[in-house]
Amino acid sequence: MHTSHDLRRTEAVRLDTVSKIYGRADSQVAALRELSMSFADATFTAVMGPSGSGKSTFLHCAAGLVRPTSGSVTVGGTDLAGLDDTQLTMLRRDRIGFIFQSFNLLPALTVMQNITLPLQLAGKRPDKNLIRSVVQRVGLADRLGHLPSELSGGQQQRVAIARALVTQPAVVFADEPTGALDTRTASAVLSLLRESVDNARQTLVMVTHDPVAASYADRVVFLADGALAGELHRPTADAVAARMTRLGAWEDENRQQAAPMTSGGLY
């Protein structure tokens, strides 16, 4: 029999009735409306929805970058509301990895220095075996002394993935990780993310606009107007595209491509 403690341990991230209201009084926007969602250990979830449906806000709340207006977020069993800003920063550093569309590598640092940066920031001694295994997994063993500017887009994203994995976080949040990559490079990066879930038992939550990218996930959750608008398990790209069409997403998508979103912040 499972105790509630056991059940909680199998959840990497949990949101309970999370709302996020931006602005004040007469100009309020409810970006998330009492959203409840759970992400089990070693699962890959894609988050989709029309432009403005709350995907980025969800990601930022779930990752402890933005505090919800109400409701609770739990990461690895810790309720983020109980942490002050310093504790929250430490939890993010130790338990959460980020992968962005724009890679966000430091241009003056080599591949190896970029990958080990989170460990240095945390004052942790790098585990050489772990680093070697992560570097091999992402196929960068012969590029460790290179600068990001000497790498292709796909290679740079693989550095960012390695950087997100070296701290062995409870969960990795990816914000449009293949948005800047061509189709073939994107599929190599998505296969790598899939492997990190299947082989390294990582938990991955990925915001994407791309039904093909979403089809690599175990589950797709759809947001509309800041609320859960359904989910698909073992998704195919066609089924995801059909659901997005029903949500009226593609008009917004075209606008999105005309004015791409940029991700901010390094971690």
Ligand SMILES: Nc1ncnc2c1ncn2[C@@H]1O[C@H](COP(=O)(O)OP(=O)(O)OP(=O)(O)O)[C@@H](O)[C@H]1O
């Ligand atoms: N800092 C902010 N201040 C005020 N309103 C905001 C802020 N950030 C987001 N919003 C609003 O909250 C809603 C949800 O925005 P969010 O960026 O989370 O959506 P999204 O689904 O990620 O959109 P996109 O796919 O276009 O990136 C939108 O109506 C947006 O205008």
